Amino acid sequence: MDRTRVPAYLVAAAGAACAVALTVGLTGCTEGMSSVDRAKAQVTAKEKAVAAAEAELTEASAEFCGASKSYIAALDRYGDVLAETAPTVGDVREAGADLTEPRDDAFDGAESAVEAQQELVVAQQELADARAALAVAEAGPTGSPAVPSTAPPTAAPLAPTASVDRVKQADAEFADAQAAVTEETPLAEASEQFNSAVVALEMAWLNLFADAGCLTDDQQVQAEAAVGAYTLALQQDLAATGYYAGTVDGVSGPMTVQAIEDLQKANGLPVTGTVDKATAAALQAELLALGGAAAQDSLASTAAVQQTLKLLGFWDGPVDGKWTDELTEAVQAFQVELGVDPTGAVDAATIAAFERAVAEHQAADAASLEPEPSTEPPSAEG
Template sequence: MAVLAVVGLAGCSDVSDVDRAQAQVSAKEKAAADAKAAQTAASEKFCESSKTYIEALDRYGDVLNQTAPTVGDVTDAGTDLARPREDAFDSAEAAVAAQQELENAEKELAEAHAALDRAMAGPSSLAVPAAAPEPTTTPLVPAATVDRVKQAESEFTAAEEAITDKTTLVDASQQFNSAAVALEFAWLRLFAEAGCLSDPQAVASASAYVTALQQDLAAAGYYTGEVDGVYGPQTVAAIEELQKASGLPVTGALDKATTAALDAKLLALGGAAAQQSTATTAALQQTLNLVGFWNGPVDGVWTPALTEALMAFQSELGVEPTGKVDAATISAFERELAELTQPKPTSEPSPKPSS
């Protein structure tokens, strides 16, 4: 109706410039409101489909963490991811398109308001159009977050393609599991930054340990990737290089001996590197404290008690109690921290006994 009003007014010679400009503002307000509604619907659809994909990735991780996963298990689980992945990407593209439509609508509305201001100011102001204010909309998520999802998808695809009928899954498990965990983490961050998570702090808490680990590995010269808090194949490869250089069993998982070797390397380097030699262990202590499995000091000292606390956490969450931090444990950290941030249902008050 607002558009028809604009057309109708345009054909009336006795209608003022102010009336025409006001009608144009009304039309653009309606268009902006419609664009906002469409953007909200698209965002909700993205949240729904990305949550489904994240849950599928989580189930995939559960398959990989079974006692004896087979190539068939991995193949079947990978097939089960195809549809949720497609839906998540389609809804992401739709949400981005809806966001762009909203930005365009708000820009046109701002221009219409500027034109109305000029019309109300009088004929002398019409000759010099004032610049319309820029719309205040922001991108759906930061570009860096989208790029990290694309990187994780690429790493995961490469890990899948590396598995053949002759692959020994035990040997490949750390690299492959870390690719799955990295993909889940990357989508969780996207999920949180798109406004789909009620408490984004859960993702930040889950990645704090990984960030400290990456920083320590980078300072020691073993990690060259981006310090992003996402436990992926590059992080595992850096741990393996550290273990090789230190004469330790190459597992790709962090335990007391590997942490001691990392600390020794940082202390030998001196300076800033030496100052953060206990950061990784302190971050592990803090993370275990958050999930209720460590009440000792957060001092960066890996003790037998810390190993016991880690094994207790792993047993409680159904992860093999190795006392080592691997992809499965990182995934369990994330799940447990996310659950801790969910609002607890309010219980109904008990009825009072009748007197």
């Protein structure tokens, strides 16, 4: 028996140990390796580190999207505090306290995603350095290394700075509104302050949610279409009441926000630039007060909701353009069926659900009209 032969499994184990040693900077296993082999091993190790960092970023981003979605749902749930049958100041303050945990989870998720992104940048830089070192080793002491001409990796923001800043601002404004509510605060004032602040915060988080890539491509397209349709109708109503003088194009910009703020100022509401329940009610009241075409447009919008719900089997009342408690209940029933938050209000998510449901209904109707193939044998003529 040859006692000098080393079993193959020991050779393999030693090679694995050396690979580990390279990743942590040890040199005991590399004395017999050439500089090129050592450089190649370093590149392999750094490539694995980059792959691991990419996986960690993907996981952290998914956790952030999940946490922010839960927080947005909580904000939406409490954004309708004005609609409660008998809200109290205590209800408003308790609602704010209930948002603390999902808010912390969302912010923690954002921080973790940013940290994971920074770690990926470090790993990518170390890989670039390892590849440059490999090029030098392969060139030898007298050669000219072909160093890869790649720009140093940079940390692109996970979301636009403006979206992040708007969330921070809305979060601070919400905290101020919550702190201002005391036992002595009139109920109507407490509800309005809380509602306007939480709606503004929800809209800011919705923008961040989309900008951070938390929507799939299909969801992004549907969301943009629904929001565009809603914004177009809003601009039309604001123009009819004299608050908006810009182009009615379905794109929300500074002039749209200013028109909403002017409407809120004129009606003694908190000035947020976003449409909450009280703002929508004020706008509808002004449209109805104008009468004529403006009033008809407002009634037509409600009638369209009634007609759509009737088509889908959720409304059996009249199509008369009058919004009643029964219509709110029908909207809520539809929202539950379609997996949309049952707010009873026709928001962007509900509009998108309307469009999908109507399209499916029309497709089903078209299929039912197609003639079925005959199973009877053809009769003989003559």
